[in-house]
Each structure stands twice: as structure tokens, then as C-alpha cells.
Amino acid sequence: MIKILLTIIALNLYLHGHAQILKKNIPDKLIVLTFDDAPASHYSVVAPLLKEFGFGATFFVCEFPPNYKDSSLYMNWRQIKALDSMGFEVANHTRTHANVSKISQTAFNAELEYIEHKCDSLGIAKPINFAYPGYGLSAKSLEFLQDKEYVFARAGGSRAYDPLVDHPYLIPSWATHADNKSEILAALNQAQEGNIVVLTLHGVPDIEHPWVTTPPELFREYLQFLSDNKFKVVALKDLQTFINVDEAKRTIGADLSKSLKN
């Protein structure tokens, strides 16, 4: 009898703990699309296609050195503002695509604040989420993000995001490129049983970084697959509907031993 009671108490604690991190159950087929580095194709190819399918997305922008002023390669800030006006999330990828594991807090803050001020000056919603340039991160970077009150930070790792296990500053993702269609399709099927699948995309196409390019035809194929199979495709900020982020940060340890790079 006591054993049964103890089991019930343990089960209650277990369920209660979950209820605190999750505001709502994570539905199956929940996908987060994220786009890094502000290549020109995010404005010319990606945004119109996402609108056509009615999908949300997060754009992690930076001024990628040294050629960000070349509008054939990168978006300008008028175009980034247009993404915000279209309802997409504009988020922070540092000013200079900095490896934030190697810089001081002062330098990190300056990198973040440049993008924040740029957004403020253009009437773009304040960036609340972050993606680690080059997947460079350290325990210190997490502290710096917390001081700046960022909500989520996306890494790599090629695995699904379990909000009950993964720290909100260590959100794993898969990265697409020209040759990993079967891997990405298999990944999408992992969006079930409480797991969320986050994809990282670069240019569609990516002219300066061809090793992370996604051909426009392949990108359209992914969107068609997501639409045909009734996936729910959202921006990273939309996960706040499901996740009590403060509680997740309080109760989940930041495990830096897991794979966090793509």
C-alpha cells in the first residue's frame, strides 16, 4: 500500500514538474524554420515562398563581413525591415558573425546591441532570440545571453529539441544543404512525442557559402512536403506559447557535452 502511495506521489511530482515547463502539450509535427546570415535570397526567394505556404520563420541576421554591403549577396536593412513587416521574426546573429565563445562580455554586448539598435531605429520588433554564429558557444555565452534577457538560443547538433531536456539556450537543430535531403526528411518525422524539429537554413541559394546552400527547388520541395503532411511551421518566438522559458532555465541544466554543432 505504502509502495503504491509513494508511486502515486512520485508520478504526481513527475507530471507536475512537466506541467511547469510546458504551458501546453507540444503537438506532433511542430517545426521551427530558422534562416541564418541574411543572404539576399532570404528576401527574394524564401520570404515569398513562406508566404505562399502560410508558414512562420525566424531570420537570424548579421552584417556578414566583408561583403554584406553587396546587395547581390546580402539583404540590406530595408529588406530585413520588410521581413518584419511581413510577420516574420527578425532575431540576433551578432553584428559581425562573431564566435561568441571567444569574446568578452563587453564585446558580446556590443555585437548584440548593434543589431538591437538597428532594429529599433527601423521599427523592427526587438530581437529576443539568438543563434550562435558558427555554432561557437561556451558556458559564459549562456550567462551573457541571460544578462541580456534573451529568450531562446539556437545551436546545431542534428537532433530534435525536447523542451523538457534541452536548455532554452541550447536548442538543437539540423542544417540543410544541397545533399542531405534524406537526412532532413527523416528528421522531420522526429517531430512527435513532445519533440520539436528545428531546421537551420542558410541561403536559398547561398552564393558566398556554397557548402551550406539549399537549392530553391529543394526548398520548395520541403515546403510542399510540410504542407501536404499537415505540419505546423512556426518561428522560434512562437514556442513561448508552449514553453515556460523561465521555468525551463531554472530547472534544466545546460549540458554542453551533447552535440551542439551541425
Ligand SMILES: [Zn+2]
Ligand atoms: Zn551564421
